[in-house]
Amino acid sequence: MKHILLDKTCEFVKQRLQNTESGHDWLHIERVYQNALQLIESISCNKTIVLVAVLVHDLNDSKFNAGKEQAILAEIKTFLRNAGMLEEGISQVENIIENMSFRHSFHQQKEKSIEFQIVQDADRLDAIGAIGIARAFSYGGYKQRAFYDETVPEITHQSSDSYQNSKAATISHFYEKLLLLKDQMNTPAAKKLAEKRHQFMLDFLKQFEAERSGKS
Helix, strand or coil: CHHHHHHHHHHHHHHHCCCCCHHHCHHHHHHHHHHHHHHHHHCCCCHHHHHHHHHHCCCCCHHHHCCCHHHHHHHHHHHHHHCCCCHHHHHHHHHHHHHCCHHHHHCCCCCCCHHHHHHHHHHHHCCCHHHHHHHHHHHHHHCCCCCCCCCCCCCCCCCHHHHHCCCCCHHHHHHHCHHHHHHHCCCHHHHHHHHHHHHHHHHHHHHHHHHHCCCC
16 A cells, blocks of 8 residues: 555655756655665664655745745645545645745754655755755746845845745855755664765855855
């Protein structure tokens, strides 16, 4: 039954992510899925909850579905119910996808289940490193943002509203979010994987600044 549920969910998600911005498309879901599989190798958890949540986690992303989030969430829950998932599992998936995003890190959170921690880590790993850099500039282009803006100082946001309302250049996003993720990983395996990806971003930013300023 588990494999049937996952197969059905894959098809459901693929259909709804057609023509999506390339940093949040089906390939992103596949990468996060692989990250999750790697993380659950050494952690005791409900693997079905983890993998279903990974598959559906971006369907009601507010960046692309402002005002429609709850309607899409209801659609996801109806699909999972019809696909045979029990209500307890659906509630767990709902809690994960409703609360795992970076903007929620500004608020005090309840204790995270191990499944929540794994899904969040798997998604955040795809936001850093070489793929994270590519995704940042893909989304920046989608939003028609500049690569950099020397007139705007880099800031670390103190609230969800401040972060969500930011229209800063793409390079600023590294300081707003991406460079913070290494220290926000939940699981030991994700912390280890994040180290190398974090260093890659630091090296990139150093080289970017050298080229931008004509020093390389």
